[in-house]
Amino acid sequence: MPFDGCCPDCKIPGDDCPLVWGQCSHVFHMHCILKWLNSQQVHQQCPMCRQEWKFKE
Template identity: 40%
Template structure:
């Protein structure tokens, strides 16, 4: 048992004491954020922003809705399997004469309808 030493009873050397004192002091911050402004970008997941049939922006009502004075929430967007978007009223009129996408001439099939 005499070979074992009590670690707590050993005194720290002066360099160890100064290190312990430095560890007990609050550390100085490298920098402080005073103001943070976030910037974000977004984009459509569709490949177009305007209706290729009526040439109005997709967030605006189509020609029929604008002429009748309906609000824009009643003019939904139709997204096809080809990821092209059109006003639902415009593509409904288009499909009556031909069953193809106005932009790429692929067969038109509806993926989803989105309310503005």
């Protein structure tokens, strides 16, 4: 989804749908990456580059 929109779990864009960056520099809606990470059985990887997912601080 476009980042200026909102993820499928949100009704309206804004603070309830923040963007988060990984250490790999990929960016996702918070709800989208959390759903992806929770669906991974063993390794939590970035869906774009498959590096181990770590939130950028």
